Amino acid sequence: MSLSTMQEILVLLEDEKQVPMYRLNRWGRPARGALAKMKSLGYVTKIKDGDEDFYKITEKGEAFFDKSLAPLKDNAKWDMKWRLVMFDIPETERGNRDKLRRALTDIGLGILQASVWISSIDIKTDIDKITKNLNLGSSIKFFEVTSTPSLNRQIINKAWNLPEINLSLERFIKESERALKGMGKGNGDRYNAKKLIFEYATILKKDPKLPLEFVEQDELRKSARETYLKLRKRIV
Secondary structure, three states: OOOOHHHHHHHHHHHHOEEEHHHHHHHOHHHHHHHHHHHHHOOEEEEEEOOEEEEEEOHHHHHHHHHHOHHHOOOOOOOOEEEEEEEOOOHHHHHHHHHHHHHHHHOOOEEEEOOEEEEOOOOHHHHHHHHHHOOOHHHEEEEEEEOOHHHHHHHHHHHOOHHHHHHHHHHHHHHHHHHHHHOOOOOOHHHHHHHHHHHHHHHHHHOOOOOHHHHOOOHHHHHHHHHHHHHHHOOO
16 A cells, blocks of 8 residues: 555654645645645644745644554553454444444454454453443443454454455565665655655554464564564664
């Protein structure tokens, strides 16, 4: 997958903090739409210095950037439990049901079936917040299930679109290896490294937050993580 114009601009602004409009025009017309949206969300502010317009990232924009990178954090030791979230929301409340699905996707749950979602990490606190924010009451149920080897594989294969995620990881590795070979030969190394890291985080957001027990046995994910660590050395 590739980043949207808004995401690429966000990475640049986070890296340099303040960028003149003439440089943002490299993205053409989409840049103005992206900047307008970011400004409305409170992620950037527009300032003027002499005759030149600049865009500056805000604290809210920095916080959003940091939150977007949250999937990069190492998974904790698995407690050998799966978390099941089940809900029963009537058709008349379709809007609330759609909001719930988006919220569950944002915290990394996979779908076992229409109204049954699953995670390998303890998301009870997140579920409680979502339930309260959407005023779901007894419409949502939370369970913990002890894992078994056969159950683990069934869940992983069914709950997440692994082939699509695998393609995205393969592309990330290839693009990163090509970028790493060219680094040190020109400007923009930090930005390019950050952009690839941001892209890796967006892939991981769709990837199941699997325990390290599984990741260590997966050569593709292991390779992707090693590539990410090489990129990170370029910006630390």
